[in-house]
Amino acid sequence: MSRRCMIIALVALGAMLTANQFSIAQSARDADFDANGIVDFGDFILFAQAFGSNQSNFDLDGSGNVDFPDFILFAQRFGQGMPEEDITVTLPRGIKLEMVWIQPGRFIMGSPTTESKRDDDEGPQHEVTITKGFYLGKYEVTQEQWEVVMNTSPWVTGSTSQDRGNFPANRMRWQHVETFILKLNEAEGQHIFRLPTEAEWEYACRAGTTSRWSFGEDSTRIGDFARYYENSRRTIVMGDGSIAYGSPEIQKTGGVFPNRWGLYDMHGNVRELVQDYYGPYSEPAQVDPMGPDGPTGSRTPSGSHVERGGSSFDPPEWIRSASRSVGWVPNAFTGFRVLMEYR
Numbered sequence: 001m002s003r004r005c006m007i008i009a010l011v012a013l014g015a016m017l018t019a020n021q022f023s024i025a026q027s028a029r030d031a032d033f034d035a036n037g038i039v040d041f042g043d044f045i046l047f048a049q050a051f052g053s054n055q056s057n058f059d060l061d062g063s064g065n066v067d068f069p070d071f072i073l074f075a076q077r078f079g080q081g082m083p084e085e086d087i088t089v090t091l092p093r094g095i096k097l098e099m100v101w102i103q104p105g106r107f108i109m110g111s112p113t114t115e116s117k118r119d120d121d122e123g124p125q126h127e128v129t130i131t132k133g134f135y136l137g138k139y140e141v142t143q144e145q146w147e148v149v150m151n152t153s154p155w156v157t158g159s160t161s162q163d164r165g166n167f168p169a170n171r172m173r174w175q176h177v178e179t180f181i182l183k184l185n186e187a188e189g190q191h192i193f194r195l196p197t198e199a200e201w202e203y204a205c206r207a208g209t210t211s212r213w214s215f216g217e218d219s220t221r222i223g224d225f226a227r228y229y230e231n232s233r234r235t236i237v238m239g240d241g242s243i244a245y246g247s248p249e250i251q252k253t254g255g256v257f258p259n260r261w262g263l264y265d266m267h268g269n270v271r272e273l274v275q276d277y278y279g280p281y282s283e284p285a286q287v288d289p290m291g292p293d294g295p296t297g298s299r300t301p302s303g304s305h306v307e308r309g310g311s312s313f314d315p316p317e318w319i320r321s322a323s324r325s326v327g328w329v330p331n332a333f334t335g336f337r338v339l340m341e342y343r
Contacts, residue, residue, distance in 0.1 A: 029103055029261060030060055030208045031077040039077045047074055056209045056216065057260070062108050064210070086262070087135060089340070092148040099135035099340055100262045102204050106130070109202055110281055110322050115212060117317030121324055127285040128199045136196060136204050137337035139253040139264050140168040140272060141180070149183050150176075155332070166252045168270040168335040174305055174327065177273055177336050184338070196339040198276040198324075199289045201308045205267075205321050207260040212320045213267055214259040222316050225259070226267035227251045232312035248312045250333065267319040270335030271307035271327075278306045278326045307334065 031039045033046040050058035050066050058066045060073040089097040110125040111118045144165030147153060155170050177195070184193040196204065211217045215225045223231045232248040254264045276291025291306070304327050310319030311333035317323070327334065 028077045028080040030105070031074050031080075033057065039074070039080050044074070044078070047071070056211050059210065060208070062106075062210055086138070091145060095145055095148045097141075097145055097338070098138040100138045101342075102134050102136050102200075102261060104130050104133045105203070105208075107203050107206060107208075108210060109199055111212075111320070115320075115322070117320070118322065119324070121280065122322045124281055124283040126281060126283050128203065128289060129285070129287045130200060130203050131288055133342050134196075134200065135340040135342065136200075136263065137339070138258075138262065140270055140335045140337045142253055143167050143169050145169070146180065149180055166254070168250055168253055168265070170250055170270050170332050170335050172273060172334045172336055174273065181338065190343075192341045192343060193338050194341070195273060195275040195336060197289065198274045198291055198306050198308065199286070200339065201272065201274050202321060204261065204263060205259065205309065207263070209260070209321070212322075214321055215257070219316060222267075222319075223256075225257050226310075226316075226319050227256060227265060227269040227312045228267070228310065228314055228316060228319050229312065232268070250312050250335075266309055267321075268310050268314065269312055270309075270333050271311045271325055272309045273327055273334065273336040274306050274308055276306050278304055278324070 028039050031043060031047075033043045036042065047058055047066075047070075051071070053066050054064055055066060058070065060070040063069065086098065086100050089099060091097055106127065106129045108125050109128045111122040112125060113123060115122075142165060143153070143155060146169035154172070154176065155164075155167075181193050181195070185191050205214055207214050209216070213222065213225065215221055222228065227250075229248045232251055234247060234249050250270055253269065256265065258264045259266055277294050279292035307325045307327045308323070310323055310325070313333050318325070
């Protein structure tokens with residue numbers, strides 16, 4: 001038997017093995033390491049090279065190591081393509097709203113106590129199962145998309161007022177976001193659009209990783225994947241031709257690399273409102289958690305909702321995958337992205 005045939009046979013054997021702890025395998029998107037649209041021999045070679053390491057991209061069960069349980073999960077996905085395709089929703093005036101398919105799966109929500117610069121409200125870590133796949137906005141909702149749906153411009157003038165269509169809609173108030181989503185659902189004729197829950201947002205942000213950021217632990221790469229205060233400051237040309245830098249500002253969507261699942265600006269640019277009210281985490285495993293029915297704790301004024309992802313105004317520690325903030329009042333760095341349910 002050739003080496004190739006032996007490897008394929010091992011994969012087939014692994015695919016027949018089952019255990020309760022593997023009943024919810026990671027998606028084909030997780031195992032498509034070379035991003036060619038199918039889990040194939042090329043992915044197996046990459047997986048084999050990572051076997052025995054702690055490379056998070058290949059740690060399919062989130063155990064911290066690439067080992068035999070990850071091989072079982074990989075084998076279950078061998079030969080599979082992406083089961084759902086990304087879609088585009090057409091808004092008034094032909095404006096497009098691009099949506100990325102997110103497979104169901106399981107992840108560890110929150111941050112470990114050892115994570116640098118973490119806040120106490122990011123724990124305790126707990127296992128979360130997302131049982132239904134969904135579509136999530138490829139980008140934060142833009143000012144152009146907001147205008148064609150709402151016929152208003154809720155942002156302030158400034159550098160973003162020129163060619164502002166691809167900038168995130170900002171200065172968002174919760175009730176206005178609800179109206180935006182209501183209009184989307186009325187146009188569709190069914191209730192399929194909403195904000196993501198906090199758990200859905202973090203699951204999509206992490207994209208199968210367990211590191212501080214969805215791109216890993218290397219802080220020198222933050223500027224490649226995130227809009228934060230260091231790469232979002234306004235450039236000022238002085239009278240003598242020298243360059244000075246002003247305060248941070250929101251930036252055009254999609255100006256940095258996406259995460260592994262094709263979502264842009266999950267770290268930084270604008271803080272994204274989610275469906276949940278702010279509340280403490282609990283340690284037991286949860287399935288499709290919805291968060292508390294109302295605000296809890298001294299940090300939360302009446303009507304406050306969680307914001308995730310950090311903004312252009314924030315330092316690196318505030319744009320981590322597990323970082324949480326409270327929507328006190330709308331500001332220039334408050335925005336959102338929409339979820340579309342799969343039915």
